[in-house]
Amino acid sequence: MDPNTPPRNALEIADTLLGAFATAPTAVISDNLDRLPGMVGLRPFHRMERQMVGRALTVRVPAGDNLYIHKALGIARPGDVVVIDAGGATDRAVIGGIMMEIAQSRQLSGYVIDGAIRDLRDISSNDFPVYARGVIHRGPYKHGPGAMNVPVTVGGQVVQPGDIVVGDEDGVVSFSPAIAEDLLAAVRAQEAREEEIIRSIRAGTYTNAYTKS
Template sequence: MTQTSGSPITEAVRGDDDLVEQFTRTSTSIISDNLSRLPGGNGVRPFHRIEGVMAGRALTVRVPAGDNLFIHKALELIVPGTVLVVDGGGDTARALMGEIMATIAEVRGAAGVIIDGAIRDAGTIGRSSFPIFARTANHRGPYKHGPGEIGVPVSIGGMVVRTGDIIVGDEDGVVAFDPAIAADLYAACLKTEAMEVEMIASIRAGTYKGAYAAH
């Protein structure tokens, strides 16, 4: 069910900025390792110029194949730090977003956009550092008929995302998780990073004795 600004949907996207921001200092691979390597948006990749790690709170949208009417509606609900997460069913026959809609999202304070489908204006988006993740690019434009849903659980490349989830994206893709586990998860990520630093140092020093690589 779609709701308007000031609704529980909008409030679910608001949260502890510091809790979210700390995940810009790690990576999707480290996060994934500490989530039993289970969640991840398979097939979704970055189209923007990478200048760091994207992290924000998900605002979810589900649309029919090739139709972006409810993405336009969701743009009206963006608050700073929102990651707009669009379940387009993985369909790539028509683009669901291009430069204009991406600019609207950026100007309104979004942390990024994830499309389980296609985008267009890939050249312009590729020169921008505003995070846009999608399956592919296609110049064919979308329909604007609906229906659609905002604020419902969606699937992005097999990964379930709920409005309010923390979602992180980098060169390797995207991963999402419940904010309730964020503090413990980040502590575990720091331990994994420290272990990997030691491991790489021992490999370079010729003292690594592991039976197999960790990754």
């Protein structure tokens, strides 16, 4: 596979539809994915001021090694979310403040890492999205091997190259662009239902549909 031409899902959606997920809560997205997909065990380490949304540039690395993350930054395109399968290891960081700055300068949308980070002071004071499993002072090796634009497993979820990745305070979900249009419609419909429930609660007219008589 030519690393200079990252593969994209043939059903890659328009940027306008991708942008619509920037206001879609991950909890509601999860509800409309049967509450099954989703990355477990990761949390945000950045200053939470905006939602993360973008297309997955996937990377697989050995535990504690970031050579192929550097390679991925060399081919990443604006809007990409770098999704890193580092085996869930938290005894050695695979990115830190410098790699956050590189990604931000190249207008990427964030990092999602099944592994650890370091330079927490720099990352936590910045609003560039960084989701990971843990933090540690120990730095990475740069020996390889690794792979880019291959299916990866992050937080128990398989992520394909080009999948849509959304992250907020509650966590991270991903899904195929092939279902994005229908999923967005379902998300908006649920948001409308929930807004109506909130209005009825505040008006004192709410009836709990799950309460048996």
